[in-house]
Amino acid sequence: MAEKAFKYVILGGGVAAGYAAREFANQGVNPGELAILSKEAVAPYERPALSKAYLFPEGTARLPGFHVCVGSGGERLLPEWYTEKGISLILNTEVVKADLASKTLTSAAGETFKYQILIIATGSTTIRLSDFGVQGADAKNIFYLREIDDADKLVEVIKAKKNGKALVVGGGYIGLELSAALRINNIDVSMVYPEPWCMPRLFTADLAGFYEGYYANKGIKIIKGTVATGFGTNENGEVTDVKLKDGRVMEADIVVVGVGGRPLTKLFKGQVEEEKGGIKTDGFFKTSVPDVYAVGDVATFPMKLYNEMRRVEHVDHARKSAEQAVKAIFTSEQGNSIEEYDYLPYFYSRAFDLSWQFYGDNVGDSVFFGDGNPTSPTHKFGSYWIKDWEGRWCIFGEWYSRRKQGNCQSCKGSASSPQFGSASHRGRHLCL
Numbered sequence: 001m002a003e004k005a006f007k008y009v010i011l012g013g014g015v016a017a018g019y020a021a022r023e024f025a026n027q028g029v030n031p032g033e034l035a036i037l038s039k040e041a042v043a044p045y046e047r048p049a050l051s052k053a054y055l056f057p058e059g060t061a062r063l064p065g066f067h068v069c070v071g072s073g074g075e076r077l078l079p080e081w082y083t084e085k086g087i088s089l090i091l092n093t094e095v096v097k098a099d100l101a102s103k104t105l106t107s108a109a110g111e112t113f114k115y116q117i118l119i120i121a122t123g124s125t126t127i128r129l130s131d132f133g134v135q136g137a138d139a140k141n142i143f144y145l146r147e148i149d150d151a152d153k154l155v156e157v158i159k160a161k162k163n164g165k166a167l168v169v170g171g172g173y174i175g176l177e178l179s180a181a182l183r184i185n186n187i188d189v190s191m192v193y194p195e196p197w198c199m200p201r202l203f204t205a206d207l208a209g210f211y212e213g214y215y216a217n218k219g220i221k222i223i224k225g226t227v228a229t230g231f232g233t234n235e236n237g238e239v240t241d242v243k244l245k246d247g248r249v250m251e252a253d254i255v256v257v258g259v260g261g262r263p264l265t266k267l268f269k270g271q272v273e274e275e276k277g278g279i280k281t282d283g284f285f286k287t288s289v290p291d292v293y294a295v296g297d298v299a300t301f302p303m304k305l306y307n308e309m310r311r312v313e314h315v316d317h318a319r320k321s322a323e324q325a326v327k328a329i330f331t332s333e334q335g336n337s338i339e340e341y342d343y344l345p346y347f348y349s350r351a352f353d354l355s356w357q358f359y360g361d362n363v364g365d366s367v368f369f370g371d372g373n374p375t376s377p378t379h380k381f382g383s384y385w386i387k388d389w390e391g392r393w394c395i396f397g398e399w400y401s402r403r404k405q406g407n408c409q410s411c412k413g414s415a416s417s418p419q420f421g422s423a424s425h426r427g428r429h430l431c432l
């Protein structure tokens with residue numbers, strides 16, 4: 001098999017790869033220098049569309065409509081764009097071996113690719129119910145969603161099982177977005193998840209309460225505090241029902257599973273330093289191996305704002321980390337440097353006619369405000385989180401009594417001082 005060699009190779013053809021390619025072009029990459037290797041059959045696209053408009057019966061999104069970089073309001077990079085720029089877009093090519101010492105990647109078909117600089121952008125894969133040994137989890141019509149091929153299978157089954165019953169396993173991003181998409185397609189939807197409320201890694205009980213009420217009003221049945229333990233099938237091997245740990249059995253023609261993602265780092269095990277499940281990088285997305293960068297879902301990077309190593313599985317970071325890595329590569333080639341990545345976490349989600357955006361960190365005490373009644377026509381609400389009160393006092397109603405001791409920087413009073421908690425202070429946000 002012929003060997004191909006490139007100055008730069010991006011391994012993975014998802015969101016980060018697409019945004020990295022645009023940045024390479026901005027930085028003036030020469031034709032023939034850059035290749036993207038992707039196991040998908042299509043050029044990089046905005047993955048979030050798959051759990052939203054891709055599944056809608058009306059206003060449906062289809063490629064080429066959502067190739068990167070439309071998600072950030074930029075130019076849409078059609079396959080022709082890569083050709084024009086002299087960037088080799090090598091699709092349908094799964095890399096099965098990465099030898100970082102010899103700078104060689106090998107595909108499933110046996111081709112080898114040499115690079116001088118590698119950007120790892122392999123993203124995440126779905127955790128499968130078979131990983132937990134759930135009986136019957138290989139039945140037909142049990143679906144996961146990560147790539148466009150998965151979304152195409154969902155589109156097909158939605159058509160085939162018109163007015164059918166779906167059980168959605170998982171109450172996270174996929175669970176909430178897919179339940180809405182199925183319901184919009186007039187499927188009878190139930191959701192099951194083990195936690196006391198949906199999206200527990202982000203939502204407070206108040207936020208989740210709104211969503212659960214809203215979903216119930218849309219006709220979605222929510223079953224909490226239990227998990228799927230097995231599946232019944234018909235003579236064609238298609239799923240017919242789902243057995244729950246609490247003993248209930250739910251009829252289902254379609255099962256959609258969203259029980260979390262796992263970063264795709266296994267090609268590099270033992271070759272590169274890892275941390276918190278991802279590939280450890282610095283603030284320029286350089287890994288522990290010279291000339292190897294990691295971006296997007298797979299990177300565990302220093303989040304300067306919180307002085308902590310973190311991994312982020314959201315699209316805004318995939319875009320920005322890719323741009324940062326490419327800028328770092330070019331400036332270091334010119335003997336210059338750029339500022340370290342200083343990221344403010346930003347995620348969003350959309351389901352039915354609802355949407356939310358989140359910035360920062362959901363740690364500390366949460367404060368809910370606004371109209372969170374799911375039946376209210378004017379529902380609009382938010383939440384913020386407050387952490388580390390040392391040396392500063394913030395008073396919201398009676399909350400002060402739970403705060404650590406310290407002086408208010410505004411009035412210099414302390415928790416024990418007589419004016420603390422007085423009418424003039426109570427209910428006022430004194431300082432932050």
Ligand code: FDA
Pocket residue numbers: 011012013014015016017037038039040047048049050051093094095096121122123124145146147264267295296297298312313314315316318346347348349350
């Ligand atoms: P991404 O998964 O995009 O790309 C990885 C690429 O690498 C894929 O093309 C894959 O095929 C390829 N690859 C992997 N291993 C390979 C190998 N060995 N050989 C060749 N190719 C290989 N976030 C958000 O903030 N808001 C949202 O609304 C959504 N919505 C959303 C919906 C759905 C359905 C999913 C799955 C995810 C989201 N996300 C999201 C998360 C967001 O899409 C995700 O964080 C980014 O896509 C991550 O970008 P990466 O480029 O790191 O991985």
Ligand code: NAD
Pocket residue numbers: 051124132169170171172173174175177192193194195198199200201226227228257258259260261313314315347348349350
């Ligand atoms: P997730 O981590 O958001 O949610 C996983 C959920 O699985 C948990 O909340 C829990 O309810 C449930 N769960 C865990 N074990 C279970 C079990 N045994 N049975 C039933 N439920 C169980 O993961 P996800 O929703 O699968 O999303 C996968 C990836 O896609 C993540 O990286 C996510 O960030 C990304 N994604 C993001 C968005 C967005 O940002 N809007 C949208 C879709 C997907």
